[in-house]
Amino acid sequence: DTGVSQNPRHKITKRGQNVTFRCDPISEHNRLYWYRQTLGQGPEFLTYFQNEAQLEKSRLLSDRFSAERPKGSFSTLEIQRTEQGDSAMYLCASSSGLLLERRDTIYFGEGSWLTVV
Amino acid sequence: EDKVVQSPLSLVVHEGDTVTLNCSYEVTNFRSLLWYKQEKKAPTFLFMLTSSGIEKKSGRLSSILDKKEPFSILNITATQTGDSAIYLCAVEATGANSKLTFGKGITLSVRP
Numbered sequence: 001d002t003g004v005s006q007n008p009r010h011k012i013t014k015r016g017q018n019v020t021f022r023c024d025p026i027s028e029h030n031r032l033y034w035y036r037q038t039l040g041q042g043p044e045f046l047t048y049f050q051n052e053a054q055l056e057k058s059r060l061l062s063d064r065f066s067a068e069r070p071k072g073s074f075s076t077l078e079i080q081r082t083e084q085g086d087s088a089m090y091l092c093a094s095s096s097g098l099l100l101e102r103r104d105t106i107y108f109g110e111g112s113w114l115t116v117v
Numbered sequence: 118e119d120k121v122v123q124s125p126l127s128l129v130v131h132e133g134d135t136v137t138l139n140c141s142y143e144v145t146n147f148r149s150l151l152w153y154k155q156e157k158k159a160p161t162f163l164f165m166l167t168s169s170g171i172e173k174k175s176g177r178l179s180s181i182l183d184k185k186e187p188f189s190i191l192n193i194t195a196t197q198t199g200d201s202a203i204y205l206c207a208v209e210a211t212g213a214n215s216k217l218t219f220g221k222g223i224t225l226s227v228r229p
Contacts, residue, residue, distance in 0.1 A: 111158060
């Protein structure tokens with residue numbers, strides 16, 4: 001257990017429905033990331049928060065995706081009008097921003113699996 | 118755009134074999150390269166490399182970086198079935214908010 005908590009762990013939804021995932025990072029970490037991973041691929045960056053500010057969004061993040069981190073602690077990722085192509089594992093990660101030579105680099109959560117049927 | 122290419126994409130070996138996993142990359146303003154192990158769940162951190170030629174070791178695993186080529190290798194000696202996993206290589210650029218760019222991963226299967 002890395003200390004990054006995600007829920008739900010699995011979600012099956014019908015196409016067109018909205019889904020929301022939650023991530024609770026390690027408490028002292030001010031940086032939070034969302035990644036998406038499909039079978040046979042490495043994780044792909046979606047978005048990044050430093051405290052409550054969303055500082056970077058990937059072009060992969062279409063208008064149907066929105067992420068928030070209202071108080072600089074937990075974060076939510078919402079997907080509206082889901083499509084089958086959204087089926088993937090959504091990974092949350094956090095770090096203290098002291099990446100450099102320290103071993104305690106970016107920690108990933110267990111991921112939230114989304115299946116759109 | 119930053120790019121990471123891992124090879125081979127999959128590998129099957131027998132217990133006791135030694136394996137070498139490759140990672141080449143293109144990144145503007147390189148900061149670090151990281152290796153992760155993924156076993157059907159979250160990637161777990163193995164190594165972070167920032168300087169060329171300095172080997173990092175952890176038990177049977179070791180890794181080294183060549184910033185000139187540029188590439189990195191991950192070696193696993195005396196493989197065990199528990200080493201079966203996907204091994205991910207990622208790079209980070211300076212000023213990139215620590216955002217990581219991952220390769221597709223190498224699926225290693227260790228047969229008894």
